[in-house]
Amino acid sequence: MGRIHYGVPPSQVIGSSIKTKYEIINGNPELLRLPEINFIDDKEGKPVGIFSNIGQKPIAAFGNSDGDFQMLEWVTSQEPFLGMIIKHDDAQREWSYTKDTLQGKLDKALTMASEKNWIITSMKNDWKTIFSFMNKS
Incomplete structure (x- = not known):
């Protein structure tokens, strides 16, 4: 089982992936990773990865870089939606x-963001806490 970061189990994380195939080897079913990219979780690949994993368009997307633009654009292309840019x-x-x-x-x-009706939040001005462990004595 993979490590859990930020309290999110690996099964709920969508990231870049490598193509995999099913094959019988020595009478046993195996999944083999191929030397091919399935999708890259950046730019145009983000909406592809989301749809491939959950099978539908979500109603909310949060991005913090231009690599998230296409994901935000896709998710917010029909209502209801929530699109948010997190300024680091x-x-x-x-x-x-x-x-x-x-x-x-x-x-x-x-x-x-303004034209697309995405909310902009500033970590400096809008977030009281960024990492909870930093507030502990």
Whole structure:
């Protein structure tokens, strides 16, 4: 069984995956990982992975980088929906990235948020707690 991060079991996490096939080997059924990508959980791959795993469009999506743009766009393309951009703008308590950073770039999604009716939340200004373990003595 995989490790649980942030209290979310691995069975409830959608991430990049490798193609797998079923085969009988020495009389035993086996699942073999192929040297092929099934989908990459970034940009256009996010909605593909979500639909492949849950079989429907969710009504809520939360993103924190331009890699989440297509997921947010797809989820919020019909009502009801909730789309939220989480701005990582608190370098003191977590990590800060913007349109000018290489990792976690947040530019297009932030620019389009108003037009798409996505809520923008600032970790620096809107979040009292980022990591609960940081508040313990």
